[in-house]
Amino acid sequence: MRSRPSFVTDGAITRALAEHWQPVSEIAYLPWGFGAHHWRADTLFVTLDQLEPRHTAASLESTYASAAELAASGLEFVCAPVPARSGQFTVDTGVGALSVTPMLNGRSPAEDEVDKPAILAALDALHSTPPPAGLRHWSPQVGPNFAAELRSRTAEPWTSGPLAEEARTALAARADAIAWWNARYLELAAFAASRRDSWVPTHGEPHNDNQVLTPDGLRLVDWESLAVAPRERDYADLPDTAGLDPAMVELFALDWRLSELREYADWFSAPHIGSEDDVIALEGLHEELAAQVVGRE
Known part of the structure; x- marks a missing residue:
């Protein structure tokens, strides 16, 4: 989403990352995409998903777990979520489901640049x-x-x-x-x-x-x-x-x-x-x- 969410602060995201994944020293909101909110936090790409109407908490968790399983099976192109300390891939923040992936070194191609x-x-x-x-x-x-x-x-x-x-x-x-x-x-x-x-x-x-x-x-x-x-x-x-x-x-x-x-x-x-x-x-x-x-x- 282009606009920062009004219902959660960068500080709240930082605390959730420290509690469930790892402490981070820098965080910045990323006005990217449409439908979810994103942050860069050190080497992590952070996503806050709203569940409805596409998911329940259980279906989103199983979806991200499945992506991790596909990556582990040898599909190197799958940029899979990083598990939290609990082993789960999503964390309920009260205002959405938080997940993280590695921050990739690269860029998205324009439509006419797709390989x-x-x-x-x-x-x-x-x-x-x-x-x-x-x-x-x-x-x-x-x-x-x-x-x-x-x-x-x-x-x-x-x-x-x-x-x-x-x-x-x-x-x-x-x-x-x-x-x-x-x-x-x-x-x-x-x-x-x-x-x-x-x-x-x-x-x-x-x-x-x-x-x-x-x-x-x-x-x-x-x-x-x-x-x-x-x-x-x-x-x-x-x-x-x-x-x-x-x-x-x-x-x-x-x-x-x-x-x-x-x-x-x-x-x-x-x-x-x-x-x-x-x-x-x-x-x-x-x-x-x-x-x-x-x-x-």
């Missing part, structure tokens, strides 16, 4: 590895009533903040498209579930911002979305890869879009102040709503 052979090789290795026993399976991000409930929620004005009405009216204007996406998504999800025996470990978001080019090669970070799923889940930015099932590519395009719309609806119907993060979120909402409805438009 496609390297990321394809990493994904192939990941998908060929047996899934850890405790790793969760992907499931649909929204249910059959999502579109109808969203239509109802957007029927009356939102007064929750300066961007609320723009977000509400944008969602309401695309209600029919959202309903079609919702129905098509669940149809494809049911088809995917019928072939669960072919599912593999997937990163979930291996795009350029989650790739780090280091002197030792490519590293993939942010394993919060790790899950057993159809392999097409990992090819949103590489849709022309040979051998992909077009139906599963469509499923995960809709998976991303509908989960984003759900989160943006929750975001703008709740109190907000028009911060930089709010503005970025509104841009994201408009981008997702601009997608065409294949076969309908």
Whole structure:
């Protein structure tokens, strides 16, 4: 997130690190990414995850434990969390789940700088590895009533903040498209579930911002979305890869879009102040709503 969290201080993060991992001498907030808060603390990269709606405390812990297991199995590109003294990979701070990874010496490539052979090789290795026993399976991000409930929620004005009405009216204007996406998504999800025996470990978001080019090669970070799923889940930015099932590519395009719309609806119907993060979120909402409805438009 670009904005510092208002609900926790750097001092509180420093104390949690000292209690559960190691004492640190310097800490700095990093205005990176979107959805979680990050700090640099000496040689540690620190993440504070909000659990809902993607995780429970137990599912996030098992996800990070699974990432560590994959790294230990020989997948060197996995930048896995560092266990706390307890052996757990997450610590409940009361305002989110804290985790740490090593601070990598490298940079994330721009979209046109992605080393496609390297990321394809990493994904192939990941998908060929047996899934850890405790790793969760992907499931649909929204249910059959999502579109109808969203239509109802957007029927009356939102007064929750300066961007609320723009977000509400944008969602309401695309209600029919959202309903079609919702129905098509669940149809494809049911088809995917019928072939669960072919599912593999997937990163979930291996795009350029989650790739780090280091002197030792490519590293993939942010394993919060790790899950057993159809392999097409990992090819949103590489849709022309040979051998992909077009139906599963469509499923995960809709998976991303509908989960984003759900989160943006929750975001703008709740109190907000028009911060930089709010503005970025509104841009994201408009981008997702601009997608065409294949076969309908």
